[in-house]
Amino acid sequence: MLQSIQDYFRALAETHPHWNFIYLYDPVQAARIGEGLVMTLELSVLCVLFSVVIGVVGAWLQGSHLTWVRRFVQGYIQFFRNTPPLIQLLFFYFALGQFTPTYSPDGWLEVPVISNVGWAVISLSFFAGAFNVEIFRAGIEAVPESTVEAADSLGMSRLQIYRYVLLPLAFRVSLPALNNNLVNLVKTTTQAIVIAVPELLYQLVSIYNDYSTAQNACMVLMFVVYVVLVGILVMGMSRWERRLRIPGYGG
Amino acid sequence: MKQSLSVLALSLAIGVTASGTASAACTNDVWNKVMSRGKIVVGVKADYKPWGFRNESGEVVGMEVDMAKDVAEAMGVELEVVPVQSSNRMQFLEQGKIDLMIATMSDRPDRRQIVGITQPNYYTSGTNVMAPKALALKSWEDLRDKPVCGKQGAFYNKIVSERYGAKIIAFTGNAEAKQALRDKKCIAWVYDDSSIMSDLASGNYGEFEMPLASEDDNPWGLAVPKAELGCVFGNFMSGMTFNWHQSGRLIELEKKWGIQPTAYLAKQKERFADWISGQ
Numbered sequence: 091m092l093q094s095i096q097d098y099f100r101a102l103a104e105t106h107p108h109w110n111f112i113y114l115y116d117p118v119q120a121a122r123i124g125e126g127l128v129m130t131l132e133l134s135v136l137c138v139l140f141s142v143v144i145g146v147v148g149a150w151l152q153g154s155h156l157t158w159v160r161r162f163v164q165g166y167i168q169f170f171r172n173t174p175p176l177i178q179l180l181f182f183y184f185a186l187g188q189f190t191p192t193y194s195p196d197g198w199l200e201v202p203v204i205s206n207v208g209w210a211v212i213s214l215s216f217f218a219g220a221f222n223v224e225i226f227r228a229g230i231e232a233v234p235e236s237t238v239e240a241a242d243s244l245g246m247s248r249l250q251i252y253r254y255v256l257l258p259l260a261f262r263v264s265l266p267a268l269n270n271n272l273v274n275l276v277k278t279t280t281q282a283i284v285i286a287v288p289e290l291l292y293q294l295v296s297i298y299n300d301y302s303t304a305q306n307a308c309m310v311l312m313f314v315v316y317v318v319l320v321g322i323l324v325m326g327m328s329r330w331e332r333r334l335r336i337p338g339y340g341g
Numbered sequence: 342m343k344q345s346l347s348v349l350a351l352s353l354a355i356g357v358t359a360s361g362t363a364s365a366a367c368t369n370d371v372w373n374k375v376m377s378r379g380k381i382v383v384g385v386k387a388d389y390k391p392w393g394f395r396n397e398s399g400e401v402v403g404m405e406v407d408m409a410k411d412v413a414e415a416m417g418v419e420l421e422v423v424p425v426q427s428s429n430r431m432q433f434l435e436q437g438k439i440d441l442m443i444a445t446m447s448d449r450p451d452r453r454q455i456v457g458i459t460q461p462n463y464y465t466s467g468t469n470v471m472a473p474k475a476l477a478l479k480s481w482e483d484l485r486d487k488p489v490c491g492k493q494g495a496f497y498n499k500i501v502s503e504r505y506g507a508k509i510i511a512f513t514g515n516a517e518a519k520q521a522l523r524d525k526k527c528i529a530w531v532y533d534d535s536s537i538m539s540d541l542a543s544g545n546y547g548e549f550e551m552p553l554a555s556e557d558d559n560p561w562g563l564a565v566p567k568a569e570l571g572c573v574f575g576n577f578m579s580g581m582t583f584n585w586h587q588s589g590r591l592i593e594l595e596k597k598w599g600i601q602p603t604a605y606l607a608k609q610k611e612r613f614a615d616w617i618s619g620q
Contacts, residue, residue, distance in 0.1 A: 107454035184520060192525075198476050199488070200525035206510075283493075284517070286510045292493075296511060299428055300499045302451045 103303060110303035113311065119297050119304075126293030127315065133210060133279040133289055134319070138272050140215035145222025145268075149260075150252050152227055163223065170220035175213070176281050182213040183285040210282040218275040225267045229260030262334050269327045273320050290315060367572035371565070375440050375574075380419040383409040384439035387424030388515045391539055391598035392445050404598045405443040408463070408563075411590070412441065412581055427494025428513070431456050434566055441565055441578070445533070448562035449496055457570030458562035459578040461613075463591060465605040467555030468497040469534035471519075471546065476528055478552045481505045490518040490527040497557055501531050522549075538601050560605075587613040 096115035103110035113119040151163045170178070183206055192200035204212070233256055241255045280291040294312055298305040375381045385405045386393035393403040401422050413420035425433050430444045434456050447466075448458050470489070472478045484507035491498045491511040498509045510527055512518040519540075522530045530537075534555040540546055563582070565574045585591045586609040595602060 180517075184517070184524070188524060196476070196487075196528070198473055198525065199528055202526070284513055286512050286517075286521075292511070295428060295493055296498070299494045300496065302431060302449075302455050305432070 141218035144219025148223035149226035229264035462560030
């Protein structure tokens with residue numbers, strides 16, 4: 091069966107030079123796509139986790155009594171929300187990358203402790219994190235003032251109120267918007283190609299550069315993978331949303 | 342399994358439409374379009390000094406731009422140059438964003454399936470690396486398991502990683518790749534020897550050298566849309582290239598742009614020499 095599928099696509103490539111599905115019959119190219127897929131998954135999972143953490147912490151800091159903390163969070167949001175992620179990636183990797191410590195395996199090479207993959211995770215997490223802060227802020231503001239006052243009068247500290255009262259309620263309100271932002275984040279990981287992070291797009295572009303007949307086939311795969319990948323994310327998020335639902339609270 | 346079956350179904354559906362577009366007779370669509378519009382759009386490099394690059398005032402100039410000018414002049418039309426990248430130049434031509442592509446492209450069998458590469462070839466280059474003198478590289482084998490910067494879209498990335506086990510880090514642009522080399526993120530920059538030579542000659546790369554013997558010498562091809570090959574446009578470009586070789590125009594341009602003289606151009610001039618005048 092597998093053999094016949096491979097033979098079919100090998101023959102298809104010969105008769106239709108624009109439809110060379112090389113990754114379906116050439117194990118070397120299939121392996122490259124596998125590596126790219128793993129890298130894309132790694133980037134997506136790490137960035138989603140970090141950006142949510144940044145969002146939660148940032149939203150908490152935004153409610154701080156200290157003016158400079160609020161200003162700092164505001165500055166962070168403005169910087170990361172107002173600049174394109176592509177520029178952020180280039181800036182982090184090439185400009186900031188020069189100031190990070192390096193080690194040298196051969197006396198000349200200066201391997202930075204933060205690799206291009208590391209910078210991609212950092213930069214994309216901060217990018218999506220900036221949006222997440224605002225998303226969680228919207229959720230926090232939706233929690234009635236009286237609820238916070240009630241917690242306050244029970245003698246809870248600010249952190250306790252955030253942890254046990256505000257966040258659980260705010261989180262439920264924020265989930266749909268968060269869902270959107272995380273979907274965008276997963277798609278933005280493709281931009282890491284500019285700092286040569288070998289994710290799925292990088293591998294596919296490399297493949298169709300090596301085999302120019304494979305371009306359409308690579309594009310098709312790109313769509314299929316992202317439809318599936320984002321589909322899984324959205325499914326997981328809505329399941330979570332349903333599980334967290336409190337009857338009578340929110341929509 | 343399920344996924345490959347759905348891809349199979351999709352490819353079958355697409356395969357039917359693709360086979361319908363194959364044509365044999367010359368329509369000369371692109372040629373006619375260029376002539377009636379009075380303007381030819383040529384795709385050239387804008388980051389490949391001195392073939393196609395931006396001068397201080399931002400204009401795209403270079404040896405290939407001069408060639409494009411010759412073409413427009415011979416056709417009696419205006420010229421518009423559009424900067425292209427290695428990774429999108431063939432698609433630009435296929436989609437009709439450009440009418441002609443003169444963009445430092447190596448003539449490869451798989452590329453001939455996509456675009457109409459005309460004969461004779463107009464230039465040739467081999468693969469080499471730019472590496473720091475401090476490393477004193479001796480052979481291609483020195484690249485094994487080392488990070489080597491490259492450019493997305495160069496056909497030899499694959500060869501160098503398969504043959505010598507170099508770990509290619511491919512950037513989307515030359516500028517990024519060379520910056521990564523200067524930042525010491527890789528031990529070498531693998532590219533066309535002719536481009537590396539002109540970089541070294543520019544004096545901006547004092548600590549670097551081109552230490553290895555060039556490999557995989559590969560002629561460059563300019564390209565017309567596939568349907569125009571063997572028709573008016575393709576034949577016209579073959580004639581242009583023939584005359585460029587015979588008249589010594591390419592050698593002249595090579596000199597003008599400070600490119601090291603290549604044996605290839607001298608040999609082609611000799612090969613196409615006029616039997617009466619001997620030149």
